Amino acid sequence: MTRRRPSHSRPAVTLATIAEAVGVSRMTVSNAYNRPDQLSPELRERVFAVAQELGYSGPNPVARTLSRGETGSIGLVLDYALTTAFSDGATVAFLHGVAAGAEARGLGLSLVPRIDGRHAALVQSALVDGFVLYCVPEHDPRMDAVRARGLPFVGVDFDPARDLVRVNIDDRGAARATAAHLVALGHRRFGVVLPYETYGPTGADAEGRATHHVERERLAGWREGLEPAGVDWSTVPIATAAGTGVETGRLAAAELLDRAERPTAIIALSDALAMGVLEAARERGIAVPHQLSVTGFDDVPEAALADPPLTTIRQPHHKKGSEAVRLLLEGEAAQSVVLPTELVVRASTSPAP
Amino acid sequence: MTRRRPSHSRPAVTLATIAEAVGVSRMTVSNAYNRPDQLSPELRERVFAVAQELGYSGPNPVARTLSRGETGSIGLVLDYALTTAFSDGATVAFLHGVAAGAEARGLGLSLVPRIDGRHAALVQSALVDGFVLYCVPEHDPRMDAVRARGLPFVGVDFDPARDLVRVNIDDRGAARATAAHLVALGHRRFGVVLPYETYGPTGADAEGRATHHVERERLAGWREGLEPAGVDWSTVPIATAAGTGVETGRLAAAELLDRAERPTAIIALSDALAMGVLEAARERGIAVPHQLSVTGFDDVPEAALADPPLTTIRQPHHKKGSEAVRLLLEGEAAQSVVLPTELVVRASTSPAP
DNA sequence: ACCTGCCGCTGTACCGGTACAGTCTTTACC
DNA sequence: GGTAAAGACTGTACCGGTACAGCGGCAGGT
Numbered sequence: 001m002t003r004r005r006p007s008h009s010r011p012a013v014t015l016a017t018i019a020e021a022v023g024v025s026r027m028t029v030s031n032a033y034n035r036p037d038q039l040s041p042e043l044r045e046r047v048f049a050v051a052q053e054l055g056y057s058g059p060n061p062v063a064r065t066l067s068r069g070e071t072g073s074i075g076l077v078l079d080y081a082l083t084t085a086f087s088d089g090a091t092v093a094f095l096h097g098v099a100a101g102a103e104a105r106g107l108g109l110s111l112v113p114r115i116d117g118r119h120a121a122l123v124q125s126a127l128v129d130g131f132v133l134y135c136v137p138e139h140d141p142r143m144d145a146v147r148a149r150g151l152p153f154v155g156v157d158f159d160p161a162r163d164l165v166r167v168n169i170d171d172r173g174a175a176r177a178t179a180a181h182l183v184a185l186g187h188r189r190f191g192v193v194l195p196y197e198t199y200g201p202t203g204a205d206a207e208g209r210a211t212h213h214v215e216r217e218r219l220a221g222w223r224e225g226l227e228p229a230g231v232d233w234s235t236v237p238i239a240t241a242a243g244t245g246v247e248t249g250r251l252a253a254a255e256l257l258d259r260a261e262r263p264t265a266i267i268a269l270s271d272a273l274a275m276g277v278l279e280a281a282r283e284r285g286i287a288v289p290h291q292l293s294v295t296g297f298d299d300v301p302e303a304a305l306a307d308p309p310l311t312t313i314r315q316p317h318h319k320k321g322s323e324a325v326r327l328l329l330e331g332e333a334a335q336s337v338v339l340p341t342e343l344v345v346r347a348s349t350s351p352a353p
Numbered sequence: 354m355t356r357r358r359p360s361h362s363r364p365a366v367t368l369a370t371i372a373e374a375v376g377v378s379r380m381t382v383s384n385a386y387n388r389p390d391q392l393s394p395e396l397r398e399r400v401f402a403v404a405q406e407l408g409y410s411g412p413n414p415v416a417r418t419l420s421r422g423e424t425g426s427i428g429l430v431l432d433y434a435l436t437t438a439f440s441d442g443a444t445v446a447f448l449h450g451v452a453a454g455a456e457a458r459g460l461g462l463s464l465v466p467r468i469d470g471r472h473a474a475l476v477q478s479a480l481v482d483g484f485v486l487y488c489v490p491e492h493d494p495r496m497d498a499v500r501a502r503g504l505p506f507v508g509v510d511f512d513p514a515r516d517l518v519r520v521n522i523d524d525r526g527a528a529r530a531t532a533a534h535l536v537a538l539g540h541r542r543f544g545v546v547l548p549y550e551t552y553g554p555t556g557a558d559a560e561g562r563a564t565h566h567v568e569r570e571r572l573a574g575w576r577e578g579l580e581p582a583g584v585d586w587s588t589v590p591i592a593t594a595a596g597t598g599v600e601t602g603r604l605a606a607a608e609l610l611d612r613a614e615r616p617t618a619i620i621a622l623s624d625a626l627a628m629g630v631l632e633a634a635r636e637r638g639i640a641v642p643h644q645l646s647v648t649g650f651d652d653v654p655e656a657a658l659a660d661p662p663l664t665t666i667r668q669p670h671h672k673k674g675s676e677a678v679r680l681l682l683e684g685e686a687a688q689s690v691v692l693p694t695e696l697v698v699r700a701s702t703s704p705a706p
Numbered sequence: 707a708c709c710t711g712c713c714g715c716t717g718t719a720c721c722g723g724t725a726c727a728g729t730c731t732t733t734a735c736c
Numbered sequence: 737g738g739t740a741a742a743g744a745c746t747g748t749a750c751c752g753g754t755a756c757a758g759c760g761g762c763a764g765g766t
Contacts (some may be wrong), residue, residue, distance in 0.1 A: 014722055025746045030724065039744060057501030061478045062424065063722035066415045066751050072478055073463065086449035096439035099464065108475060109464045110426065113456050122461060125414045125425055127480040148410030305658050367752055378716045383754065392714060416752035419721050 013056040021050045033059055065127065073108030074098075074328060075128035077142055079135040080114055080244075087245065088272060089300030090317050091134075094156070097321020098132055104322075105329065120145030132156065132324045137211045154328045156320055159213040166336040167323045171217035172224070174313045174341040178295050179225020181311070181343060182265045186352035187293060190226065190236050191256035191263035192219075193273045195244040204234040215269065218297065222267055237263070249276020250283075257284055257292075264292060264352045271296035271303045271312055278306060278348070289350035299344055308347035315341045366409040374403045386412055418480065426461030427451075427681060428481035430495055432488035433467055433597075440598065441625060442653030443670050444487075447509070450674020451485055457675075458682065473498030485509065485677045490564045507681045509673055512566035519689040520676045524570035525577070527666040527694040531648050532578020534664070534696060535618045539705035540646060543579065543589050544609035544616035545572075546626045548597040557587040568622065571650065575620055590616070602629020603636075610637055610645075617645060617705045624649035624656045624665055631659060631701070642703035652697055661700035668694045 019026045024043070031038040032047040039047075051058075065071045076098055078085050085091045102109040112122045112131070123131070123145035131146050131153040138159065146153050156167045182190070192203060194215065199206040203223060210216035223233045237259070241251035249268060256263055257280055268274035274296030281288050288294055288308055296303055299314035316339050327334040372379045377396070384391040385400040392400075404411075418424045429451055431438050438444045455462040465475045465484070476484070476498035484499050484506040491512065499506050509520045535543070545556060547568065552559040556576060563569035576586045590612070594604035602621060609616055610633055621627035627649030634641050641647055641661055649656055652667035669692050680687040 012722090016722080026722090027724080027747080028745060031745085034724080037743095043744085055501070055503070057498070057503070058477055059724090060722050061480055062415065062419045063751090064478075064724075065480065066419050066753085067722080067724040069751075071415065071480060073480070086445055086452060092439055092445055099439060099466065103466050103468055106468060106474070108479060109466075111452065111462045111464070113452065113462075115456055115459060121459070124411055125417075126461060127414055127418065127424060127426070145410070148408070150408075150410070302658075305655075365752090369752080379752090380717080380754080381715060384715085387754080390713095396714085412754090413752050416721090417754075419723085420752080420754040422721075 013054050015059065017054060018047060018051050018056055021054060022047055030059065062127075071108075071127050071129050072106075073110055073128050074102055074325065075110045075112045075123075075126040075131045077112045077123060077131050077133045077136060077146065078114060079137065079140075084244065085113065089302055090270065090272075090298040093300070093317035094134060094321045097318035097323075098325055099321070100318070101322040101325025105325070107325075114142075123149065130154075130328045132321075132328060133158070134324075135212065135214075138162075138213065139211075152328060152331060154324045154334070156324050157212070157214045160336070165327050165334045167320050167327065168336070168338045169315045169320070169341050170338055171214050172221035174297070174315070174343070175218040175221025176225040177221075177343045178267060178297070178311075178313060179222045181345065182267070182293060182295065182349065183225060183229040183231075185265075185293065185349060187265040188229065188231060188352070189261060189263045189265070190231065191253075191266045192222065192236060192238045193249055193252045193256070193266060193268040193277055194238060194240045195248055195269060195273060197240050197242050199238050199240045202234050202238060203236040206238045218269060244270070245272050246276040246279065249273035250279045251276070253277040253280035257281065257286060262292075265349070266292065266294050268294065268296050271298040271300045271306075271310060274310055274312070274348070275302065275306055278308075278310075289348050291353055293349040293352070295349060303344075304346065306348070311346045311349040312344055313341050314344045315339070366407050368412065370407060371400060371404050371409050374407060375400055383412065415480075424461075424480050424482050425459075426463055426481050427455055427678065428463045428465045428476075428479040428484045430465045430476060430484050430486045430489060430499065431467060432490065432493075437597065438466065442655055443623065443625075443651040443668075446653070446670035447487060447674045450671035450676075451678055452674070453671070454675040454678025458678070460678075467495075476502065483507075483681045485674075485681060486511070487677075488565065488567075491515075491566065492564075505681060505684060507677045507687070509677050510565070510567045513689070518680050518687045520673050520680065521689070521691045522668050522673070522694050523691055524567050525574035527650070527668070527696070528571040528574025529578040530574075530696045531620060531650070531664075531666060532575045534698065535620070535646060535648065535702065536578060536582040536584075538618075538646065538702060540618040541582065541584060541705070542614065542616045542618070543584065544606075544619045545575065545589060545591045546602055546605045546609070546619060546621040546630055547591060547593045548601055548622060548626060550593050550595050552591050552593045555587050555591060556589040559591045571622060597623070598625050599629040599632065602626035603632045604629070606630040606633035610634065610639060615645075618702070619645065619647050621647065621649050624651040624653045624663060627663055627665065627701070628655065628659055631661075631663075642701050644706055646702040646705070648702060656697075657699065659701070664699045664702040665697055666694050667697045668692070 015026045015029045019029045028039055029047055032044045099109055110126055110128050112126050120141045123142050130151050133155045136143055154165045158166045207219040239252035239255040241248045266277050268277055274294050277294050281292050286292050296310045296312035299312045303310040303312050323337055368379045368382045372382045381392055382400055385397045452462055463479055463481050465479050473494045476495050483504050486508045489496055507518045511519050560572040592605035592608040594601045619630050621630055627647050630647050634645050639645050649663045649665035652665045656663040656665050676690055
């Protein structure tokens, strides 16, 4: 797909081609496109006519970008392969928000996914004016690459301790609310389902090992919600499996449901995982919510359609995206924001059996 | 967000800066990054060390692109505002496919949405090596803009009569299968639900006015499926409303359900519209499928979860995206493809009352 | 001793634009 | 009639790289 003077095609029509054909300087042609007030209307028309005739569609955007120093688009750095990103309702909603923000300002949007092995290459080569970082772990080559580019960037769901402009929700508070809800229903035996495979066997272990701010905070929130009820966080079992999707939740939940002291409530890090928990329970004939309460986090569209509908935390995914773009464009003046969440109680939770 | 020598920041570190600091030519620094075999390993290390020290993160991607003539990313031109695109399961799946194709080849992906009033501007300024066009109408300024750019492009769901490389499904055949299914169930009184507001009152009218190839073909397919059963296509009512989503379907269906001679089967152009039809029926206490059969098109994930689950046409959205990318990169050699579809019969259709 | 070939590095000429500071006319005004 | 200001173009110097053709020096072969 290279374009470098393909031998079979015409030898590239540029500003200079048009200038020569019209008999004016390159600048005048450039001005015809960019500063109509700098030349007479008649000449401008003539320039356009010749351009049309020669199949010139206007200044080359790459050259223009180099010269002007602005690309007119922003990059969205995702910690996922795009394949994963588009499979997750929460991420899609977020993408949607970013897209809406970009669109409203006439900016293009470039997706910079994770491609294993190429680490930071896509970040280094992205033709953008700034980045929005979504779900990038605390220590990551891409993070360094973004810093190195020297472009403005905004982090979504990053640790407030880090020195960057952020969009966050109160993960800890929301998680605490979930735990409190379950405690109020009388639950005392809990299980937690997390993505990936890197977590320890208990809540306390996991909290120390979390690589994403979001996970660490939610774990802390659950702890804060459970401990007042006398639950020993260091004995709450954590189950994990590879991946982040429904299947991950199903596999992880199996571990919790097959143990002797089966939990009466399972708290999942996300709705996707929680839907997997529901599946695992169904497979075992465990009735939700009567024998087992399940909670998610995100309130993706599917959560309300699940069987039973999922008790979860609603967070403004879309707004996170649009706010990130807003902050990105505000530049120096940008202040980090924390967006509100809401506990949505549906039918997947009920009093402990 | 401009970067043009912001007065407060260091005056841009470039290849030349590093070259001077190391005491070599610019070319040598460039080679250190691009052609390691062109200089001694020691010197290369020294270059990198100095670069690191001076905060130089490698060759500027825009300049490199200009010089090399390749951006390393592809553009996806959507007929929708991104806001709409991300709300539709079919489009998201397609996006996903394009993203996967790009990702597999280490290419970036730029989204080029529709922004009213800016017509073709985003196409003109997109920093890409080629375009995939999705759902762009037959005659459209963006289409011309893409042609004018002189870059390779692939159309998805375009009229085969048009001179371009395409990815298609057999819309007509699939639609015919839907109609035949309903006819076989004994239905003879039909209604059709289309998006937008531009269609005539009957099937025959609509067929003439369709602006998208997809719509025209599906209308033709329905006709071909219905006529053998003696249904007069020129009397089949068409209902439309603004938009393309569930609400559009609900409004359009209202028109059909409130008429004296209520149809026993409603055929919708898409699943999203069909879900709206289901809503409209529910509001009126009309039982689906016993009093009314409903069909969609797309088999989006929600279709199977609808109440009742939707009879629809499954099409390989994801594959459409990945094939489009494949064809784009094949260049000259690319041959248009037609992907298979499948009628998926679920619970929203049953024998006519 | 001489030629050859390779290695490691450099110089120059682009890639296709835009910014900015002129220059040369015209027109406007007192 | 003289000067100032406005209008219409142009020339030059970048933007930050890369391609490609050299060029000197040294090792190996004869």
